[in-house]
Amino acid sequence: MKTVLFLFNSSMYAMQPWLDDGRFNVVTVDYDDTDHSGHHRDDRHERLVRLNVDLSRPNAATIVETLIDDWNLAPPSLVVSFAPCTDLAVSGAAHFERKREANPSFQRDATRMAQLASKFGCPYAVENPVSVLSTLWRKPDTCFNPCEFGGYQPEDDQHPEFPEVYPARDAYNKKTCLWTGNGFVLPARKPVAHQNSACPGHIKLGGKSARTKYIRSLTPRGLAAAIYHANVEAIA
Numbered sequence: 761m762k763t764v765l766f767l768f769n770s771s772m773y774a775m776q777p778w779l780d781d782g783r784f785n786v787v788t789v790d791y792d793d794t795d796h797s798g799h800h801r802d803d804r805h806e807r808l809v810r811l812n813v814d815l816s817r818p819n820a821a822t823i824v825e826t827l828i829d830d831w832n833l834a835p836p837s838l839v840v841s842f843a844p845c846t847d848l849a850v851s852g853a854a855h856f857e858r859k860r861e862a863n864p865s866f867q868r869d870a871t872r873m874a875q876l877a878s879k880f881g882c883p884y885a886v887e888n889p890v891s892v893l894s895t896l897w898r899k900p901d902t903c904f905n906p907c908e909f910g911g912y913q914p915e916d917d918q919h920p921e922f923p924e925v926y927p928a929r930d931a932y933n934k935k936t937c938l939w940t941g942n943g944f945v946l947p948a949r950k951p952v953a954h955q956n957s958a959c960p961g962h963i964k965l966g967g968k969s970a971r972t973k974y975i976r977s978l979t980p981r982g983l984a985a986a987i988y989h990a991n992v993e994a995i996a
Contacts, residue, residue: 761785763785766842767824774979785809789815841885843876843887868896883940884940884941889934889936904983911982913981930982930983933954
């Protein structure tokens with residue numbers, strides 16, 4: 761059974777199409793979960809394994825590969841990464857100088873984490889907003905708004921967790937980029953009309969609470985479905 765690996769992933773949305781398929785094991789590493797002990801099979805699904813790895817470590821890819829092998833799982837056939845954007849997104853440029861004074865290599869460190877997905881020798885995609893990755897790594901392979909993949913959701917769709925924040929069918933704008941490689945197939949777009957010209961996670965939420973951070977980080981479900989449909993047969 762093939763393995764699909766998700767990095768810096770904090771929700772089920774990106775993984776769910778692969779779990780629903782039945783032909784794949786799924787491994788996920790949550791960047792904010794590194795204080796938790798152990799590695800475990802998720803109670804919600806027998807084919808989902810959660811690893812506790814500090815992905816900022818220079819040898820993180822080797823650690824993850826070793827742990828996947830320890831679980832008697834196949835090496836990854838696809839990697840999808842939601843690398844942290846706090847130190848990269850141009851929206852936070854006002855804070856860059858202060859961060860650079862505290863840690864001159866802060867953006868090199870963040871870029872290395874973004875590039876981690878490319879270290880597994882299989883198709884990969886890295887999601888990030890408009891960011892300095894374009895200069896510190898390379899130009900993205902595509903940019904999109906969530907509403908451009910909203911057609912992968914049914915017409916009676918509602919967001920399962922936060923319908924008061926996110927409109928049905930991901931019908932909103934939030935310019936996002938994908939860096940891809942090793943044969944990753946860019947998905948076809950199925951756009952719907954957007955209801956919000958700006959990202960509702962920003963205009964409806966404030967502060968820096970864990971809840972706000974979680975909601976803003978959620979993968980658009982249409983994008984998750986689109987990535988699955990575009991790549992599933994190539995790796996199955």
